[in-house]
Amino acid sequence: MKYIDEFRDGDSARHIADKIAAEVKPDLAYNFMEFCGGHTHAISRYGIADMLPPNVRMIHGPGCPVCVLPIGRVDLAIRLALERGVILCTYGDTMRVPASNGLSLIKAKARGADIRMVYSAHDALKLAEQHPDREVVFFAIGFETTTPPTALVLRDAKARGLRNFSVLCCHVLTPAAITHILASAEAREIGTVPLDGFIGPAHVSIVIGSQPYVPFAQTFHKPVVITGFEPMDVMQGILMLVRQVNSSRAEVENEFSRVVTPTGNLAAQQIMAEVFELRESFEWRGLGEVPTSALKIRPEFATWDAERKFELVYASVPDHKQCECGAILRGVKRPQDCKLFGTVCTPESPMGSCMVSNEGACAAHYSYGRFRDLALVNKGPTASNSIAT
Amino acid sequence: MSSSPNYLRPIDFKHGHIDMTHGAGGRAAAQLINELFAKAFDNEYLRQGHDGALLPLPSEGRLVMATDGHVISPLFFPGGDIGCLSVHGTINDVAMSGAKPLYLAASFIIEEGFALADLKRIVESMAAAAREAGVPIVTGDTKVVEKGKGDGVFISTTGVGVAPPGLCIDGRQAKVGDVILVSGTLGEHGVAVMSQRESLTFETAITSDTAALHTLVQTMLLALPDTQTLHVLRDPTRGGLATTLNEIAQQSGVDMLINEADIPVLPQVEAACELLGLDPLYVANEGKLIAICAPEVADTLLAAMRAHPLGQGAQRIGTVIEDAHGFVQMATRFGGRRVVDWLSGEQLPRIC
Numbered sequence: 001m002k003y004i005d006e007f008r009d010g011d012s013a014r015h016i017a018d019k020i021a022a023e024v025k026p027d028l029a030y031n032f033m034e035f036c037g038g039h040t041h042a043i044s045r046y047g048i049a050d051m052l053p054p055n056v057r058m059i060h061g062p063g064c065p066v067c068v069l070p071i072g073r074v075d076l077a078i079r080l081a082l083e084r085g086v087i088l089c090t091y092g093d094t095m096r097v098p099a100s101n102g103l104s105l106i107k108a109k110a111r112g113a114d115i116r117m118v119y120s121a122h123d124a125l126k127l128a129e130q131h132p133d134r135e136v137v138f139f140a141i142g143f144e145t146t147t148p149p150t151a152l153v154l155r156d157a158k159a160r161g162l163r164n165f166s167v168l169c170c171h172v173l174t175p176a177a178i179t180h181i182l183a184s185a186e187a188r189e190i191g192t193v194p195l196d197g198f199i200g201p202a203h204v205s206i207v208i209g210s211q212p213y214v215p216f217a218q219t220f221h222k223p224v225v226i227t228g229f230e231p232m233d234v235m236q237g238i239l240m241l242v243r244q245v246n247s248s249r250a251e252v253e254n255e256f257s258r259v260v261t262p263t264g265n266l267a268a269q270q271i272m273a274e275v276f277e278l279r280e281s282f283e284w285r286g287l288g289e290v291p292t293s294a295l296k297i298r299p300e301f302a303t304w305d306a307e308r309k310f311e312l313v314y315a316s317v318p319d320h321k322q323c324e325c326g327a328i329l330r331g332v333k334r335p336q337d338c339k340l341f342g343t344v345c346t347p348e349s350p351m352g353s354c355m356v357s358n359e360g361a362c363a364a365h366y367s368y369g370r371f372r373d374l375a376l377v378n379k380g381p382t383a384s385n386s387i388a389t
Numbered sequence: 390m391s392s393s394p395n396y397l398r399p400i401d402f403k404h405g406h407i408d409m410t411h412g413a414g415g416r417a418a419a420q421l422i423n424e425l426f427a428k429a430f431d432n433e434y435l436r437q438g439h440d441g442a443l444l445p446l447p448s449e450g451r452l453v454m455a456t457d458g459h460v461i462s463p464l465f466f467p468g469g470d471i472g473c474l475s476v477h478g479t480i481n482d483v484a485m486s487g488a489k490p491l492y493l494a495a496s497f498i499i500e501e502g503f504a505l506a507d508l509k510r511i512v513e514s515m516a517a518a519a520r521e522a523g524v525p526i527v528t529g530d531t532k533v534v535e536k537g538k539g540d541g542v543f544i545s546t547t548g549v550g551v552a553p554p555g556l557c558i559d560g561r562q563a564k565v566g567d568v569i570l571v572s573g574t575l576g577e578h579g580v581a582v583m584s585q586r587e588s589l590t591f592e593t594a595i596t597s598d599t600a601a602l603h604t605l606v607q608t609m610l611l612a613l614p615d616t617q618t619l620h621v622l623r624d625p626t627r628g629g630l631a632t633t634l635n636e637i638a639q640q641s642g643v644d645m646l647i648n649e650a651d652i653p654v655l656p657q658v659e660a661a662c663e664l665l666g667l668d669p670l671y672v673a674n675e676g677k678l679i680a681i682c683a684p685e686v687a688d689t690l691l692a693a694m695r696a697h698p699l700g701q702g703a704q705r706i707g708t709v710i711e712d713a714h715g716f717v718q719m720a721t722r723f724g725g726r727r728v729v730d731w732l733s734g735e736q737l738p739r740i741c
Contacts (some may be wrong), residue, residue, distance in 0.1 A: 004663065010650075010724045017724070045668075047725015231723045347733035358733070368727040371716050 007230030008046070016235040017051040023242050030056045032241050033331055034199035035178055037064030037359025038229040044368035046231035056238065059331035060354075060361030062177055062287055063201060065142040066093050067325075067353040067360040070285040071317035073170050074099035076307075077139045080168065081105075081113035084310060087131060088115045089124035090139035091146075093357050098350055100317050105139075121146075121153040121167075128157070128165035137306045138167045145203040147171045147295065148268040151275040154297065157304050166306040169297050172282060174204045175212045176293035181330055182220050195331060197241040199234065200226035202256055209264025213252045221250040228256040275301055283316055285353035286325035320345075323352035328361050335362040336373050342366060400424050405505040412499070412533025425509060426529060429516035434492070434527035442527035444492060447551040455482035456547040464511065464541050467581045468596030469675075471544055472514035477601045477675060478626065479548040480522055484603035485622045485678065487558040487610060488550035493519060495529040495546050500539030511542065522601040524548070550603075555616075562620035563641035567709040568687035570680045572605065572694055573598070573702035575630055576658040579672035584661070595657050600676030605699045612693030613686055621681035624674070628732045631670040633679055634717045635731045644712030647729065649722040651706045671732050681709065 024030060034040060040060045043049060049058060062068050074097050081088040088105070095105045095117060109115040114134075118124050121138055128136035140150040150167060157165045178198065200213055205226045213224045223244035227237030237255045244251060254260055275298060282294030297305040306312065319325060323345070324338035335341050335354065345351035347363050354362035400420060410417035427435060434442040459475040476493065483490040495515065499508065519526050526546075581597040602624065610616050621641075625633035630652070638645050654669045662669045676699060682690050687705060694700030717729045 004660075008723055010722055013723050044727060045721070046723040047719075047721045047727040048723070050725040051723075347730075363733075367730040367733070371714070371718060371728050 004230070007228070007232040009232065013051065013232055013235055016232070016239055020056065020235070020239050020242055021053050023239070023246065024053050024056060025246065026055065028055065028245070029194075030196050030242060030245055031059060031194060031331065032056070032197045032199060032238065033059045033061045033181070033195050034227075034234075035061040035063040035174065036199070036201045036204070036229075037067070037357065038202060039199050039227065039234060040064065040361060040364050041359045042229050042231050042234050044364040047368075048231060048234055049369065049372075051235070052238065056242070058238075059195065060328075060364065061181065061198075061331070062284065062329040063143070063174070064354075064357050064359040065146070065172070066097055066357035068172065068177075068284045068286060069094070069097055069141055069170060069353075070283045071099050071319070072283065072315050073168075074105070075317065076312050076314065077137075077168055078103055078105065078108045078113065080137055080306065080310060080312075081115050082108055082111065084135070086114070086135040086137045087127060088113065088137050088139055089118045089127060090115070091141065092117045092119075094139060094141055096350075097356050121149040125153045125156060125162070125165060128162055132164060134164060136165050138165070139170070140167050141170045143172055143174050143201070143204050144207045144272075147272050147276070148207065148265075151271040154275045154301050154304050155271065158301055163303060166304045166309045167297065168306040168312075169276070169295060171276070171295045172284065173293050173295065174201055174208070175216060177284065177287070177290060178213075179216055179220075180287065180290045180293065182222070195222060196245050197223040197225070199237050199241070200224045200252070202227060202229045202233070202260075205254075205256065205260045205264065207265050207268045209262050210252050210254050210260055211262050211264075217250050217252050223250045223253070225253045226256050226260050228258070274298075285319065286329045288326070319353065320351045325352040325354045325362075328354050335365040336370075338362070342370065400505060402505045402509045407499050407501060407503040407505065407508065407533055409501055409533055409535070412531060418531065422531065425512055426531070429512045430495075430519065430526040430529070432525040432527065434525060435529075440528070442492070442494075444527065444549075447491075450551045450553050451488075453483050453486050453488035453550045453552050454547065455479055456545065457482055459544045459546070460540065461582065462540060463582070463585045464507065466585045466597055468577075469581075469599040470511055470514050471542065472511035473518035474597075474599050474675060475544040475546045476515050476518035476522065476524070476526075477599050479546040480524055480601040480603055481624045481675075481678070483548040483550035484601075484606045485558070485624055486550075486552055487556045487606060487616070487619070487622065488552035489607065490522070490524045490548050490550040490601075490603050492549045493524055493526045493546055494548075495526050495544060497529070497531045498539055498543040498545075499531065499533050500541055501533055501536040503541055508542065511544075515544075518601070522603065524601075524603075553610075553616075556610075557617065558619055558622050560621055560623065560637045560640035563637050563643050563645075563681045563709050564620060564683075565643060565709055565711045566684055567620055567681045568684050568705055569634070569645060569647060569707040569709065570682065570687065570691055570694065570703060570705055571625075571630065571653065572602070572678045572680070572700040573676075573704075574653040574655045574658070575625070575674055575677060576654055576662065576669040576672035578675040579629070580658050580661045582673075583665070595655070595661065598674055598676035600699055602676065602678050602699060605678065605694065605697045608697045608700075609680065609690055609693050612689055614689075615686075618683040618686040619680065619690070620683070621679070623679045625677060625679055626675060627673050629669070629671040629673060630679065631668070631717065631729045632732045634729065635715070637679075637681065638717050639715040641709075642713060642715060644710045644714065645707055645717045646710050646720065647707030647717065648720045650720075651704050653702050653704050670729060684708075
């Protein structure tokens with residue numbers, strides 16, 4: 001695929017891997033957090049961990065929108081579908097998020113709830129037009145990437161006077177969460193490993209630009225390299241972080257300059273500002289309450305706000321007591337350090353947030369990397385000489 | 390199957406719909422069977438007109454039997470429909486033990502209100518697929534369920550075949566050092582079906598690979614000087630290559646190492662999967678097989694596969710290695726190594 005294969009080329013990757021190996025200082029530890037689930041996915045899927053020197057450690061942060069969705073929010077959606085008879089629409093990977101009482105959207109659907117998987121917010125709006133006699137609720141989740149489309153459908157619904165459509169808004173914000181990892185009192189209590197730099201979000205940064213990370217980099221003296229989701233991007237981003245650490249810099253650099261600009265997509269930001277305002281606080285699964293880290297629908301759009309329309313009352317639901325997701329998301333612990341990992345908590349029956357989506361830290365390690373935890377009888381030769389072709 | 394039907398008006402296949410009388414066992418049911426199923430599937434065994442077909446016993450070998458329920462939405466997709474799929478799927482299940490498929494049975498569960506024109510199209514597609522494969526549909530059944538209690542039509546097919554004496558092809562036979570082959574490009578069926586789903590319509594030239602693979606299997610067996618060297622055959626349908634290899638690895642108690650660069654995927658399938666956040670390794674196929682064989686016959690087998698129209702894109706993709714954990718590992722095109730795990734639940738598109 002043109003413009004894709006170039007970023008997945010093994011020879012070029014090995015060239016960057018050689019550079020990283022040559023430039024890391026053996027006496028230093030490089031702990032880098034990739035915030036986005038998309039990066040976690042790329043690192044796992046392409047086996048990037050194998051290509052890094054042992055003292056370069058990648059830590060999976062809380063940037064999987066499905067993983068950080070708290071149980072209480074999924075409960076609200078399920079109740080709307082099961083008890084209020086709405087058609088509930090949502091993105092595919094939200095369907096499996098575990099909620100209270102052993103339920104999830106998939107399981108609620110099996111109990112008779114009318115839950116539809118959609119591929120865009122606009123599809124939910126179309127359903128509302130097709131079913132004027134039914135209430136249609138779009139369960140909107142995700143970071144700044146998925147927020148503008150939700151804003152657009154809210155504006156459209158208002159313009160068309162479509163009163164049987166509403167949005168259960170669970171959109172969250174990236175810069176606040178990154179800051180929270182290092183700054184909150186709760187974080188200090190749990191502790192964090194020294195994080196030496198951040199791989200900055202890719203798609204999120206297309207919307208918000210690179211500037212919002214500057215205060216963070218300066219305040220905490222942590223380098224941020226905004227990086228694309230292709231494996232070559234990730235390798236290059238890591239090399240740029242290594243170079244910043246080596247020269248004691250803490251700047252925001254942009255590896256993903258082919259699409260990310262300093263100011264981002266102003267039209268998208270404008271529609272977001274028109275429709276949404278900041279929530280004072282929002283619960284993140286695994287991280288707890290994070291101030292000013294999410295969006296709610298402005299009063300002008302109250303008719304299309306499912307929380308107001310159905311007078312929903314949020315109730316927080318704690319994760320399993322032994323779940324270590326909070327510590328894992330901050331890099332204090334690794335998935336395999338959690339007692340539940342791979343035993344009671346698996347991708348088939350996730351207990352904690354990090355196991356929910358395959359972009360979560362635990363699910364990615366379970367699905368792609370757990371063989372590294374076991375002493376393999378035959379680790380096998382390398383890719384280049386293992387299989388005669 | 391009456392030869393002189395005593396009804397007056399022929400079924401209106403253009404505008405008519407299935408109703409409850411078509412499943413009630415009376416005159417309407419008999420009319421549907423005679424005018425549609427018996428006519429389309431016609432063969433000497435079906436003409437016996439019994440509830441069960443009387444079939445000659447094979448003189449030697451072992452009987453192989455497989456059954457498969459077909460539930461698919463949409464019923465018609467680029468490159469096929471539920472009808473031909475229900476024939477190919479069961480023929481392939483029989484063929485994957487090295488057997489020659491001989492007969493098929495078909496059971497229909499049809500929803501009240503289903504358009505007769507669509508049913509006719511499906512049945513004729515089934516009949517054509519069975520004829521082309523040389524495997525007759527010798528018996529069948531039709532039931533009608535009330536509207537809302539079905540999804541148009543469900544088709545179950547059962548196949549019977551015969552495996553030659555001494556042949557031992559099953560999922561427990563993969564051995565350390567064996568070579569893993571696939572018969573062609575992966576993921577076309579799953580992407581073709583997805584491209585037609587509600588709210589996901591995208592323009593694509595990708596058609597389903599649905600096909601009966603028994604002649605490819607027979608060609609492969611004939612090419613081998615010793616059929617004992619072919620250890621496992623499996624068609625990677627739901628769950629795709631990844632899930633099928635995991636099944637075999639677990640059944641045989643071995644590990645596998647596959648090489649991403651050697652796994653054939655059409656660029657347009659790769660692009661569609663990229664767009665939807667899916668992994669082609671987990672996408673369904675309906676006309677491909679995986680063969681695991683002794684290393685000394687791998688080249689012979691590969692050549693035989695490539696010489697058959699359904700195996701032209703055959704590739705050697707990996708080897709069976711020793712490890713008790715039953716992992717499938719993959720050397721990535723990028724230069725790393727990772728596990729290719731079982732599919733967890735349904736493969737769902739990622740949010741961003």
